[in-house]
Amino acid sequence: MQTTTDNGEALTARQTEVLDVALRLLVEGGDSLTMTAVARRASCSKETLYKWFGDRDGLLTATVRWQASKVRTGNYDRQQLDAATLRESLEGFAVNWLSVISSSTSIALNRVAVSHAGSGKSNLGGIVLANGRFAIGERLKPLLEAGRAAGLLAFDDAEEAFRTFFGLVGRDVQIRLLLGDTLKLSPAAIADDAKRAVDRFFTLFEAANRPKIRSL
Amino acid sequence: MQTTTDNGEALTARQTEVLDVALRLLVEGGDSLTMTAVARRASCSKETLYKWFGDRDGLLTATVRWQASKVRTGNYDRQQLDAATLRESLEGFAVNWLSVISSSTSIALNRVAVSHAGSGKSNLGGIVLANGRFAIGERLKPLLEAGRAAGLLAFDDAEEAFRTFFGLVGRDVQIRLLLGDTLKLSPAAIADDAKRAVDRFFTLFEAANRPKIRSL
DNA sequence: CCCGAACCGTAACGTACGGTACGGTATAGC
């Protein structure tokens, strides 16, 4: 079996098995991912690890890409869009995003990526950004623009509107979790937060609420 | 000379000198802060470092606290509050917060704190949270409540309102910077962003805009 | 059946760094 990612790499089933072990170690505690630990837990030799991934950074990079390839979801391209489906889609995005950033996997991955971004070596931060913040932006902006085309939303710059949506949804959640705050987000709480965020987004960007010319 | 912090520790001038060196090393690159490097750059012996700070974690903790003690600012307690001064104060908070989180010092500190939060050891994440996210919350909430008391703002929960403000101001800035995105925030851009964030906050929470009872 | 490729397990190497020890120097108190 071959699992192909969008990076031109082809991963065998055995290799993805190893990467899942690496992922699990990452979640268990940032620095518990040692080459020896991965080899032992995956029942493979270190020689094989180095053959497949080059060095520790290569393994880390492959692990991050592997996780990214797992959470990638299809783009939304709706044919007809009314207020209800737009709202529903936005809430879907918000729920999904909150679920992702509050998952232990995402937290662990972001932590290691943040650490590496400080050390300059490799580019884990860039990979995480590309598959997180920027990926969701590229998927959401077409929806926002469709909403504008349908006369439901009003904004000048889709990027700007998206960043505001991002802030309304995420608020302080990600930084608190990354810094170790024990913040429990139940599915119900996530649903509530998502709904409230979308409400506020509509308050700010609903076409009817577009700020009128102030004079008169 | 003695610089006292609110932690009961008293730091001599020489000690703060050492901590500034540690801070500089932290900014230069996450893992370049080794005990040997600090000792050499600060022209002090490692023995002294261990005597003063116990171990590496102690030095790191002292460094984080030291930086925190430098950025701490007074609380706002206004006597009379009108719409203009409220807006001005909120913009001040926003500008200050954006300036802090986009500073290289804050980025470096948050990176090391995030790393340590993953490893369980020490409590750098908690310290950074207490002096960042939570400190600003405690300073801002009285202002929001004063705004509500003055009939300028409408919200049920000050914490909730603050978290929304936090999201509107910070958006994706902090996570992007932590992950290594080269995001330049000029003072002018910060001022613009702050103003826009406060505008949106007022759109959401201005007393006149409070959602009326839907029935009728 | 034989060969080579791929892989496992383990041992070994090199190094970087946290932590300790120690000799040398200055300064303060007596």
Place this chain on the structure above:
DNA sequence: GCTATACCGTACCGTACGTTACGGTTCGGG
């Protein structure tokens, strides 16, 4: 002047971990 304290500089120790090397096993192709 004398001793104690605090400190600098450097050498040293132990360890953890990345990386390499190697012997043994399995398996597919000729």
